Amino acid sequence: MNLLWHNCDYRSAALKIPQDSSDISLVWRLHAAYSFFLWRYVMFKKLSFRATSLIVALVLALGSAVTAFATVITVDGNPSEWPGYPSCTIGNSGCALAANDGDEVAVPDDNDINTFWVTNSSSDMYFYFDTIATTSFASGEFVRICLDIPSQSSGVSGIGGCTTLTEVDRLILILSSGVRVADCSAVNCNDNFAVFGSGTPGSVATNGVNTEVGVTLSSLGLTHTDDGSTLSSVIFFDNNGSPADDNIPNSGTLGIPVGTGSPTAITLNSMSAASGTPYLPLALAGAAFVLVAGAGLALRKRYMA
Ligand SMILES: [Ca+2]
Ligand SMILES: [Ca+2]
Ligand SMILES: [Ca+2]
Ligand SMILES: [Ca+2]
Known part of the structure; x- marks a missing residue:
């Protein structure tokens, strides 16, 4: 995939x-x-x-x-290995950039997501985002990624920050201390931190303005039957009561197309962009x-x- x-x-x-x-x-x-x-x-x-x-x-x-x-994403807070990094045209081959959200005046810069990237291997889905100023995961601050997965149809609606999604099947919670995943078909995910299962569904690394996240495909319930589908998503940075949270996209939902082929096919960009080697x-x-x-x-x- x-x-x-x-x-x-x-x-x-x-x-x-x-x-x-x-x-x-x-x-x-x-x-x-x-x-x-x-x-x-x-x-x-x-x-x-x-x-x-x-x-x-x-x-x-x-x-x-x-x-x-294959391109290997290392969850270490350094995005240099990402396909197309640091800038590429969204939608082009060799470009994992999913959204340019930019600096929003009302959003505190340490919670203000600038760009959002997505890619995956045969075993994990990876997310990367950078914030305008050094990322803060102070108490009460977190990022959530809501996913509506076409092959799953028992999710919930009305999740805070993700209300533009009519159904959320999996909810990913990102803190500086770790990543958690909730299966919204099994528990009511609605704004309840008790819903997240135990175990280690992935990892997170924050370095300055950069945050990389890896989440296992199995924890998201994704299999090869999802090849060729498009996941609807919303990314939400909750800044715990400051003037405004940050949503990506600012309205509507963000489509994540899932293709075929595993493991992650090499991208010509990622080879030429392998600055370390x-x-x-x-x-x-x-x-x-x-x-x-x-x-x-x-x-x-x-x-x-
Ligand atoms: Ca990395
Ligand atoms: Ca801002
Ligand atoms: Ca932003
Ligand atoms: Ca935004």
């Missing part, structure tokens, strides 16, 4: 016209380069159909191998080029001898 807006693996990306400059990653360009090399090789060296087929199969296999280097993509692409070129030469020797 993978969110549609960054469900962009190595093979599909090669077939797409980049939507913005952030899509034109190093790996995409290298992929295009060695694809062109192969095309020239096949066209002008007059390889047999059989040899050409083998080379194409090798390239596809290589795509699968690179895809295995800037030479890894280059090394991978270089190895790929050498592998394909070597195979091509070997096949040429074999079939043109």
Whole structure:
């Protein structure tokens, strides 16, 4: 299962016209380069159909191998590994940004969410948000994420901060000390902190203005039957009585499209944006080029001898 807006693996990306400059990653360009090399090789060296087929199969296999280097979200309060971070176009492949909420005058800046991001692996759903000033989870302050999941239909309505959702199936509570999940089909989630189950459904890390959260798919009741659906959501930062709380979106609900494919497909952006390991993509692409070129030469020797 993978969110549609960054469900962009190595093979599909090669077939797409980049939507913005952030899509034109190093790996995409290298992929295009060695694809062109192969095309020239096949066209002008007059390889047999059989040899050409083998080379194409090798390239596809290589795509699968690179895809295995999945983006890994580490819940540590540092968002640098997020697909498309720090800025990308919402909805584009390689972009996990879900909403730009911005600075709202009435909302205290330490509870004022600026951007909100969502992605997932085969086992967890991840959320990231940043606030205008250093995030505060002072006493009585919390973030809740309400989810209306199409495959679940026994939730409740009227949850504080999430009243625009006609039904909430799962309620996620985020504090600096941890994350909790309530199954609203089993208990009445309505504004009652006693509803959250025991156990450890995930983790949270706050660092300055950044908060990362991981929640297990199992705690949300999400399975592969949810692939291709859209979860309706609302994110709410309750600042415990200060002038205004923060809602995302400011009105209505936010759709989270759920795609297919697991584990999290590699995104070209996330590879090029792996600032902690800037030479890894280059090394991978270089190895790929050498592998394909070597195979091509070997096949040429074999079939043109
Ligand atoms: Ca992180
Ligand atoms: Ca503000
Ligand atoms: Ca805001
Ligand atoms: Ca808002």
